[in-house]
Amino acid sequence: MPLDGNIQPEAVISVESPAIQAAIVLQDLVKFFGRFAALRGISEYFVPARLYVVVGDNGAGKSTLLRVIAGLTQPSQGWVRLLGAKNAGAVAHRIGYMGHASLLYDELNGMENLRYFAGLYGIPDDAVCRDAMRKVGLDADLERRVGQYSQGMRQRLSLARAVLHDPDLILLDEPFSNVDARSARDMAAVLGRVRDQGKTIFVVTHQAALMEQVADEFVQMSAGKIVSRTGPKQVSASVAVDAGGAL
Amino acid sequence: MSSLSLARATLLKDLRMEWRSKDAINSMLFFSLLVVVIFSFAFNPTAEESRLIVGGLIWVAFLFAAVVALNQTWARELRNQVLDAYRVSPAPANALFVAKVLGNFLFVVVLEALMAPLFVVFYQLRSVGPVWQLVIIALLGTWALVVNGTFFAALSIRTRNREIMLPLILFPISIPALLAMVDSTTAVLTGESSPDFWMKLLVVYDVIFTAVCLLLFESVLNAE
Numbered sequence: 001m002p003l004d005g006n007i008q009p010e011a012v013i014s015v016e017s018p019a020i021q022a023a024i025v026l027q028d029l030v031k032f033f034g035r036f037a038a039l040r041g042i043s044e045y046f047v048p049a050r051l052y053v054v055v056g057d058n059g060a061g062k063s064t065l066l067r068v069i070a071g072l073t074q075p076s077q078g079w080v081r082l083l084g085a086k087n088a089g090a091v092a093h094r095i096g097y098m099g100h101a102s103l104l105y106d107e108l109n110g111m112e113n114l115r116y117f118a119g120l121y122g123i124p125d126d127a128v129c130r131d132a133m134r135k136v137g138l139d140a141d142l143e144r145r146v147g148q149y150s151q152g153m154r155q156r157l158s159l160a161r162a163v164l165h166d167p168d169l170i171l172l173d174e175p176f177s178n179v180d181a182r183s184a185r186d187m188a189a190v191l192g193r194v195r196d197q198g199k200t201i202f203v204v205t206h207q208a209a210l211m212e213q214v215a216d217e218f219v220q221m222s223a224g225k226i227v228s229r230t231g232p233k234q235v236s237a238s239v240a241v242d243a244g245g246a247l
Numbered sequence: 248m249s250s251l252s253l254a255r256a257t258l259l260k261d262l263r264m265e266w267r268s269k270d271a272i273n274s275m276l277f278f279s280l281l282v283v284v285i286f287s288f289a290f291n292p293t294a295e296e297s298r299l300i301v302g303g304l305i306w307v308a309f310l311f312a313a314v315v316a317l318n319q320t321w322a323r324e325l326r327n328q329v330l331d332a333y334r335v336s337p338a339p340a341n342a343l344f345v346a347k348v349l350g351n352f353l354f355v356v357v358l359e360a361l362m363a364p365l366f367v368v369f370y371q372l373r374s375v376g377p378v379w380q381l382v383i384i385a386l387l388g389t390w391a392l393v394v395n396g397t398f399f400a401a402l403s404i405r406t407r408n409r410e411i412m413l414p415l416i417l418f419p420i421s422i423p424a425l426l427a428m429v430d431s432t433t434a435v436l437t438g439e440s441s442p443d444f445w446m447k448l449l450v451v452y453d454v455i456f457t458a459v460c461l462l463l464f465e466s467v468l469n470a471e
Binding site for chain 1: 253257260267323327329331332336337338
């Protein structure tokens with residue numbers, strides 16, 4: 001939902017405000033790279049337990065928005081509030097992030113990668129890593145190093161890494177790129193089930209048609225702004241046309 | 248998981264990756280070997296002359312070899328943007344820094360242990376002063392190089408020419424430590440003066456720069 005301009009953080013998090021329930025609150029978000037404005041004043045909020053699909057052309061600011069929300073990039077102006085906290089660091093254990101790159105070590109195998117990242121979240125249990133691999137359809141006993149994985153396997157392992165610690169807010173940047181159509185549909189179904197467990201999911205993708213069945217809302221970005229937010233049925237036709245080539 | 252456990256896990260991960268790829272250690276060994284052999288043939292020094300020049304030669308070899316390891320240490324984290332996975336996690340930044348410093352320290356110490364016999368053979372080296380002092384100087388000097396080097400390598404990872412940037416930043420700030428390493432090594436080898444002052448300087452340098460790097464590393468890690 002769009003917020004009124006110039007709202008202060010304290011005003012947004014008042015008891016009366018609907019944003020008190022929000023998983024993500026963005027206020028006057030601007031991001032410059034040199035003289036180029038990647039984000040141009042975004043003020044929105046996103047409620048929990050919903051699956052948002054962010055669509056838009058290349059250069060629309062989707063990935064930048066995701067990185068700003070994840071706390072990987074600082075906004076030039078404005079602020080982000082995640083799960084009620086003023087900075088992402090305070091709720092880092094409740095956020096899962098999957099980047100455009102795999103965020104995996106090529107020299108290690110799948111389990112070694114997950115074991116290391118599980119350690120960062122204080123998870124000592126191997127069973128959690130094995131379960132995460134199983135959920136994305138990978139064999140935990142596969143000795144092959146990630147550098148020898150196919151692109152699709154990397155994407156699935158990357159997704160497993162992002163959701164390993166059972167985060168409340170999951171941010172995914174192009175999770176279906178280079179994944180075959182069947183695996184991508186399976187992954188979309190997995191995301192739908194995760195959302196049903198009460199998690200908030202933010203997916204940036206060019207393959208919006210894949211998310212048609214599970215998405216709660218499509219967020220359309222253009223030239224660094226959110227230009228519309230619509231339900232899946234409302235964008236059905238346009239998404240099908242947009243994603244036709246990609247699928 | 249405590250910071251110490253995280254540092255240990257990161258260190259073990261780095262050692263495993265280095266064991267498999269051998270990116271750093273091969274280049275370090277090759278570079279140091281070149282320095283030993285080329286200077287030995289160029290100078291063909293007597294045992295007396297060696298004691299005067301080897302203090303400098305040893306540290307030139309180890310310094311440049313350390314730079315190779317230091318560049319590799321963060322290159323691994325930049326491939327596939329893995330560093331982002333660490334940055335979005337609740338793991339403390341200093342655990343990563345400590346692991347990287349310890350990893351580089353191990354690599355350079357192993358290199359020194361392998362190269363020391365070659366220096367003895369090629370330069371007919373016999374120390375006049377006690378050898379245990381050389382060991383302490385090597386450990387203190389190596390720590391000075393890697394703690395600063397790891398920090399400044401992290402500082403330069405987002406620059407375009409990071410492999411050139413690192414020596415440009417690292418060498419000037421390491422001058423006091425380099426001076427102490429070379430002079431204390433020469434003092435022990437020749438036995439003509441006491442290395443105490445230089446060794447104390449190295450200890451102070453190590454303590455100050457370790458503390459400063461630990462304090463500032465989180466800002467460096469999250470800088471854009």
